[in-house]
Amino acid sequence: xTDPKKNPKVNDLKxxxxxxxxxxxxxxxxxxSADAYLILDxxxxxxCNQATVDMLKARTKEEALSTHPSQLSxxxxxxxxxxxxxxxxxxxxxxDKGSNRFEWMHRRMNxxxxxxxxxxxxxxxxxxxxxxxxxxxxxxxKQAERTVQESEQRFRTLFDRSADAYLIIDxxxxxxCNQATVDMLKAHTKEEVLSTHPSQLSxxxxxxxxxxxxxxxxxxxxxxxKGSNRFEWMHRKVTxxxxxxxxxxxxxxxxxxxxxxxxxxNxxxxxxxxxxxxxxxxxxxxxxxxxxxxxxxxxxEGRFVDVNDGVVKMYGYPRENFIGKTPEFVSAxxxxxxxxxxxxxxxxxxxxxQQFEFWGLRKNGEIFPxxxxxxxxxxFGQKVVIAAAVDTTERKKLERGIREAFExxxxxxxxxxxxSQELASATETSDLFERxxxxxxxxxxxxxxxxxxYDPVQDAVVLINGYGETGKKMLAAGHKxxxxxxxxxTAAATGETLLRSALKDDPDWQPNPLLPDTQGExxxxx
Numbered sequence: 001x002t003d004p005k006k007n008p009k010v011n012d013l014k015x016x017x018x019x020x021x022x023x024x025x026x027x028x029x030x031x032x033s034a035d036a037y038l039i040l041d042x043x044x045x046x047x048c049n050q051a052t053v054d055m056l057k058a059r060t061k062e063e064a065l066s067t068h069p070s071q072l073s074x075x076x077x078x079x080x081x082x083x084x085x086x087x088x089x090x091x092x093x094x095x096d097k098g099s100n101r102f103e104w105m106h107r108r109m110n111x112x113x114x115x116x117x118x119x120x121x122x123x124x125x126x127x128x129x130x131x132x133x134x135x136x137x138x139x140x141x142k143q144a145e146r147t148v149q150e151s152e153q154r155f156r157t158l159f160d161r162s163a164d165a166y167l168i169i170d171x172x173x174x175x176x177c178n179q180a181t182v183d184m185l186k187a188h189t190k191e192e193v194l195s196t197h198p199s200q201l202s203x204x205x206x207x208x209x210x211x212x213x214x215x216x217x218x219x220x221x222x223x224x225x226k227g228s229n230r231f232e233w234m235h236r237k238v239t240x241x242x243x244x245x246x247x248x249x250x251x252x253x254x255x256x257x258x259x260x261x262x263x264x265x266n267x268x269x270x271x272x273x274x275x276x277x278x279x280x281x282x283x284x285x286x287x288x289x290x291x292x293x294x295x296x297x298x299x300x301e302g303r304f305v306d307v308n309d310g311v312v313k314m315y316g317y318p319r320e321n322f323i324g325k326t327p328e329f330v331s332a333x334x335x336x337x338x339x340x341x342x343x344x345x346x347x348x349x350x351x352x353x354q355q356f357e358f359w360g361l362r363k364n365g366e367i368f369p370x371x372x373x374x375x376x377x378x379x380f381g382q383k384v385v386i387a388a389a390v391d392t393t394e395r396k397k398l399e400r401g402i403r404e405a406f407e408x409x410x411x412x413x414x415x416x417x418x419x420s421q422e423l424a425s426a427t428e429t430s431d432l433f434e435r436x437x438x439x440x441x442x443x444x445x446x447x448x449x450x451x452x453x454y455d456p457v458q459d460a461v462v463l464i465n466g467y468g469e470t471g472k473k474m475l476a477a478g479h480k481x482x483x484x485x486x487x488x489x490t491a492a493a494t495g496e497t498l499l500r501s502a503l504k505d506d507p508d509w510q511p512n513p514l515l516p517d518t519q520g521e522x523x524x525x526x
Contacts, residue, residue, distance in 0.1 A: 434465060
């Protein structure tokens with residue numbers, strides 16, 4: 001081993017004749033560098049800077065000096081070679097070639113191994129050669145490189161094994177792709193796909209009528225401007241069959257240029273399913289809207305999921321006004337017990353059909369009754385309640401009319417009985433006529449009642465009794481109607497009862513100024 005006392009140090013270099021300021025600058029750089037600087041003389045470290053001491057976690061320089069590089073290293077290097085043998089080889093390479101840069105595993109004083117990049121540079125000094133040594137710790141860099149390599153390997157694995165087609169666009173041309181791309185295009189090799197523009201793997205025109213070449217360039221430009229671009233595209237297999245894909249373009253900086261990572265996902269089945277669903281919905285919508293009843297579809301919370309045209313017509317609101325709302329939206333204020341309504345809804349949702357009356361409020365403010373029936377059902381896979389409603393306004397009017405008619409008929413029968421009893425007690429004809437007119441007018445609620453009798457001499461029906469003062473005036477005036485003239489004369493001539501509920505435009509009606517409020521008339525021959 002070389003005598004340490006004869007080994008040069010930095011101070012010795014400074015003191016050498018002719019060194020001057022250059023040596024001073026070298027010493028300052030040597031001492032203050034963040035990298036570890038050392039001097040090898042005869043394969044032994046004879047000087048080092050403070051960065052070396054810190055890197056080795058030594059207490060003083062002396063712990064690092066007078067040592068062979070292998071003494072500051074583990075017994076073996078990562079490639080399995082003995083550190084002593086390999087260190088001598090690296091020094092010899094530097095002497096032979098003028099420098100040598102390589103990676104080396106050193107060991108700190110606490111036993112921790114660490115990786116450095118070593119640069120050995122031979123320097124002639126005093127008739128012999130020493131070696132200026134630089135250590136730069138690269139543990140973090142190597143870890144980062146490993147991380148990048150692992151990331152690249154994962155990306156390559158994902159790229160190659162993805163079920164979606166993965167491609168790389170560089171300069172508008174496909175330069176790489178995975179096997180899924182080859183399979184999707186029914187190509188034989190990647191070479192059939194690469195070095196092509198996207199439009200070369202597409203029909204001449206896209207479904208929107210635009211040129212594939214023009215549109216592809218636009219989609220790439222949008223991806224570059226916005227950072228990504230997702231869209232649908234029609235590609236063409238090598239066999240000539242067109243198929244739809246969803247495309248995702250993602251720009252990736254690579255050195256001084258930008259490449260575009262491209263993903264194709266075949267959406268043929270999805271598009272077919274969408275078309276089938278659209279056709280199914282069209283059929284459903286046609287049937288749904290053709291029903292005369294108002295049909296509602298409600299979810300678990302009672303919100304309207306869908307309504308048909310019958311509902312729109314019933315309430316006057318457009319369909320979208322109903323969606324997401326509950327029946328309270330169209331409930332007439334104060335007319336419905338909503339607790340009862342929602343209780344019935346809950347029972348129907350659990351499978352028990354329900355029926356009840358509901359008072360609705362139209363858009364124009366009109367309140368109306370409707371009959372509602374609730375049934376459990378399913379709506380495109382969702383459990384729902386289907387409500388069917390019928391406006392019962394006309395039915396209620398008819399029912400009320402029938403009820404009133406029965407009530408009126410019963411009243412008429414009752415009054416007729418009373419009139420018969422009254423008439424049976426009459427002793428004079430004039431008294432009989434008076435009672436008939438008075439009872440018919442007052443009990444049956446007519447505007448005016450009168451009796452006329454046929455006079456063969458005049459061939460006319462002549463008034464014999466009329467109600468009240470009007471009747472007396474008409475009797476005094478000798479009121480009569482020729483046979484076959486007017487409603488009364490016609491009834492007398494034909495022997496048939498005639499009823500006119502509206503007389504305004506009736507050609508047979510002859511108005512009387514003493515009865516100006518007459519609107520309808522019935523003539524009954526007896």
